[in-house]
Amino acid sequence: LAKTTQPISMDSYEGQEVNITCSHNNIATNDYITWYQQFPSQGPRFIIQGYKTKVTNEVASLFIPADRKSSTLSLPRVSLSDTAVYYCLVGEATGRRALTFGSGTRLQVQP
């Protein structure tokens, strides 16, 4: 299983761009990279997924370098409601392997 490493916590202010990096040095060829957001006492929810280069949706961007050994979740202009824990998950496309989460990054957005 590809092990992931993320910063334990990050602080930001409203309106700033936040970049959270995840290291996954032993990522396999068939692995995708997915980011999840979790609020207290709720289940994590999907944010964005990618395989290589850059992916963008209405809430975030995901940057993946050519070697795919890391990835960066970018949240533009964060607000207080973005205060949450963010998890990076690496898993194969078939979904046949158990999905394990790391400890996540606790983002605190200040006014």
Added chain:
Amino acid sequence: DGGITQSPKYLFRKEGQNVTLSCEQNLNHDAMYWYRQDPGQGLRLIYYSQIVNDFQKGDIAEGYSVSREKKESFPLTVTSAQKNPTAFYLCASSVPYSGNTIYFGEGSWLTVV
């Protein structure tokens, strides 16, 4: 609406009792998972099932048991052998060949009294 339903939301267990947490999904997903989350910590995998009548232990299976008799249902039993069961329990499901897109229920809080 399609989704994953966990019940009960809050459950209290006395010492020595077994309790069962329910998880039902109507997403037609093959794979289902149970995770445990302690306050301020990440998610740890208890059990997972990729297909009906088959399941595998995760990282912290001791003191827990599961069954997968139907595609829609994946109940988790917390046995008396689990010495520190107080935690937030999350059930999830995913579709094969979807990368690692996993859908979660709203979770169940279990407290030992």
